[in-house]
Amino acid sequence: MSYITKSPWVIHYDGSSCNGCDIEVLACLMPMYDVERFGVINTGNPKHADVFLVTGSINEQNKNVVKQIYEQMPEPKVVVAIGICACNGGIFKECYNILGGVDTVIPVDAYVPGCAARPEAIIDAVVAGLGILEQKRAAMLEAPKAAPAVEEPAAEEAEEAEEAAAEAEEAPVEEAAEEAAEEGKEEA
Amino acid sequence: MVKVIICVIAYLVLAPFVGGILAGLDRKISARMQGRVGPPILQPFYDVLKLTEKENITVNRVQDFYVMCFFIFVLVTGGLFFAGENLLLVMFTLTLASVFLIIAAFSSNSPYSEVGAERELLQMLAYEPMVLITCVGFYMFTGSFQVGQIMLSTQMPLPYLIGLFIGFVFILTIKFRKSPFDLSMSHHAHQELVAGLKTEFSGKTLALVEAAHWYENVFLLGMVFLFFVNGQWWGYVIGAVVCLGTYFLEILIDNSFARMKWQVAINSAWIVALVLGTVNLFMLLFI
Ligand code: SF4
Numbered sequence: 131m132s133y134i135t136k137s138p139w140v141i142h143y144d145g146s147s148c149n150g151c152d153i154e155v156l157a158c159l160m161p162m163y164d165v166e167r168f169g170v171i172n173t174g175n176p177k178h179a180d181v182f183l184v185t186g187s188i189n190e191q192n193k194n195v196v197k198q199i200y201e202q203m204p205e206p207k208v209v210v211a212i213g214i215c216a217c218n219g220g221i222f223k224e225c226y227n228i229l230g231g232v233d234t235v236i237p238v239d240a241y242v243p244g245c246a247a248r249p250e251a252i253i254d255a256v257v258a259g260l261g262i263l264e265q266k267r268a269a270m271l272e273a274p275k276a277a278p279a280v281e282e283p284a285a286e287e288a289e290e291a292e293e294a295a296a297e298a299e300e301a302p303v304e305e306a307a308e309e310a311a312e313e314g315k316e317e318a
Numbered sequence: 319m320v321k322v323i324i325c326v327i328a329y330l331v332l333a334p335f336v337g338g339i340l341a342g343l344d345r346k347i348s349a350r351m352q353g354r355v356g357p358p359i360l361q362p363f364y365d366v367l368k369l370t371e372k373e374n375i376t377v378n379r380v381q382d383f384y385v386m387c388f389f390i391f392v393l394v395t396g397g398l399f400f401a402g403e404n405l406l407l408v409m410f411t412l413t414l415a416s417v418f419l420i421i422a423a424f425s426s427n428s429p430y431s432e433v434g435a436e437r438e439l440l441q442m443l444a445y446e447p448m449v450l451i452t453c454v455g456f457y458m459f460t461g462s463f464q465v466g467q468i469m470l471s472t473q474m475p476l477p478y479l480i481g482l483f484i485g486f487v488f489i490l491t492i493k494f495r496k497s498p499f500d501l502s503m504s505h506h507a508h509q510e511l512v513a514g515l516k517t518e519f520s521g522k523t524l525a526l527v528e529a530a531h532w533y534e535n536v537f538l539l540g541m542v543f544l545f546f547v548n549g550q551w552w553g554y555v556i557g558a559v560v561c562l563g564t565y566f567l568e569i570l571i572d573n574s575f576a577r578m579k580w581q582v583a584i585n586s587a588w589i590v591a592l593v594l595g596t597v598n599l600f601m602l603l604f605i
Contacts, residue, residue: 134371136364164354166345169361175513177375177520180368204520205373267371 132267134180134206135260137169141179143199145232146222147186150246151213155183157249165253176202181259183252184232187215187222193235200236206266208239208259212252217241322401329400329536330393337532338362344569351573362528369525377426377518384422385523391415392530396537402466405453412534416442419515419527426518434514438502440580444587445489451595455482456544458602465544474548478605481598483545485590487564492583493538495531496572499583539565 144152158165159172173179176199188196200209211232214220218231232238239262242255342359349356358364376382395412398404416438423435453463459475460468468475476483492499503514511517519527539561546557 132371133364133367137361137368139365161353164349164356166349166357167355169357169364173513175517177518178513178524180372202375204375270373 132264134263134267137171138180138256138260138263139171139173139178140181140183140256141173141176141199141203142183142185143196145184145186145192145196145216146189146228147213147215151185151215154246154249155185155212155252158252163249163253165256170256176200177204179203180207180263181256182207182209182236183212183256184209184216184238185212187219188229188232188234189225189227190229191227193229196232197235206263206270208262208266209236210240210242210252210255210259211238212242212255213247214243214245217243220245325400325402326397329396333396333533333536334529337529337534337536338366340535340565341532344565347566347569348573351570362532366525366528369520369528370522372521374521374523376520376523377428381422381425381518382523384418384425385519385526388415388418388422389526389530391418392533392537396533396540399465399537399540402464402469405456405463405465405468406450408465409449409453412537413442413446415530415534423515423518428518430512430517431515434502434511434517437511437580438515440584441492441499441502444499444584445492448485448489448587448591448595451591451599452479452482452486452541455479455595455599455602458599468544469547470549471547472549474546474553476545478602479545479598481594481601483542485594485598486541486545487567488590489587490538490542490564491568491571492587494535494568496568498571498575498578500572500577501580501583 142152142155157163159170170181176182180203182200182203184196200207209232211217215222216232219228222228223230229235240255240258242251244251339359341362342357345361346356346359391411392415395408395415398411399408420435420438423431423438426432456468456475456479457463459478460471462468491497495503501514503511503516516524516527542561542564543554543557546553546560
């Protein structure tokens with residue numbers, strides 16, 4: 131097993147979020163949930179980060195910022211879109227300057243719907259992301275071994291595998307989040 | 319000679335384990351002080367091993383070279399110390415190591431790491447006088463700068479060097495990069511300088527920096543230990559206990575203070591060096 135799943139360092143970027151999801155992300159780091167138990171550190175530095183948490187939708191102003199942060203992160207890395215805004219634009223979708231969810235600019239590995247996403251759902255998504263991180267790590271180790279001619283298909287395969295994994299992982303997270311949302315409604 | 323070689327090899331092999339576990343304890347105790355559960359004790363090892371698994375991104379080639387020099391010279395520092403060499407040489411080697419780290423940070427041309435490097439220079443300015451005065455104190459007490467000779471002393475230096483001890487523990491806060499004075503970079507997340515000095519280091523380079531800090535911390539605790547040697551076993555026991563106590567004190571300070579400005583760091587460190595250090599040296603002259 132690689133150590134990457136034991137110490138996922140995260141970087142959190144606030145797109146055009148309403149701050150609801152940001153507070154939930156930070157709640158994960160607080161004593162109540164204390165994700166540092168699993169080695170998660172909020173780095174604030176893309177060069178040290180393994181997991182990119184994005185809240186809020188993408189607009190004309192921040193699309194380059196998101197792209198740049200993503201590019202500065204060393205491989206292997208995963209992206210988690212937190213909140214329905216980050217998934218597809220959410221309630222801001224129709225706004226004149228909103229491009230949509232995070233996946234309009236960078237590939238996303240896990241989605242956490244919900245408005246705001248619950249800390250439990252966020253933690254679930256990061257854990258799901260760790261599985262993908264592990265696969266990416268394995269793919270990274272394989273890549274240099276392959277001859278240059280077959281490199282591309284190999285990379286594609288890896289990507290496909292990632293996508294498949296992402297899809298497979300998404301489902302439980304979404305369910306969990308929906309359940310959480312429903313619970314929230316009931317409580318309200 | 320054989321003993322010296324054993325000491326040096328023991329340091330080179332064991333120091334990362336001791337340093338890593340101390341770092342793990344640090345994080346665990348800090349978490350408990352903040353009402354959290356905290357990461358496993360072995361977390362720092364996981365972190366460093368993970369960093370070695372990451373893709374290598376370097377801003378330029380010289381940066382890796384300088385970081386490597388930093389790592390090697392930290393090892394040389396500790397090696398010389400545990401070989402019983404000259405205390406002044408040891409301290410100057412440590413300064414050289416820090417200079418390499420600063421150059422590495424400057425070489426990246428990133429504003430964050432540059433400001434971090436500038437602050438690191440200021441920190442060096444703050445702690446160097448006290449470090450040198452401590453060395454001189456040991457010389458005045460034992461008549462030798464050789465660590466090997468100081469280890470042979472039959473009298474515990476602490477009662478005679480108490481001022482120097484307090485002063486040295488004071489600057490340890492700077493050297494351990496603990497809170498009121500963690501200006502150049504912090505072990506904790508999120509600060510105004512991103513990650514300060516180490517902003518541009520990633521992957522294996524960052525792993526080297528972390529490992530070097532473990533070596534450095536063990537060496538610094540060795541300096542604390544030196545205040546307690548009296549040639550008897552109970553002196554060694556007291557020394558080891560006080561080392562752990564000092565480390566705990568630093569964690570406590572770390573968690574109970576907010577960061578201060580660099581002016582405070584320099585002023586307070588120099589005042590401590592001037593008052594406690596020189597007064598103690600004069601006392602030694604007249605005893
Ligand atoms: S999903 Fe809801 S809570 Fe989260 S940023 Fe969007 S509007 Fe705010």
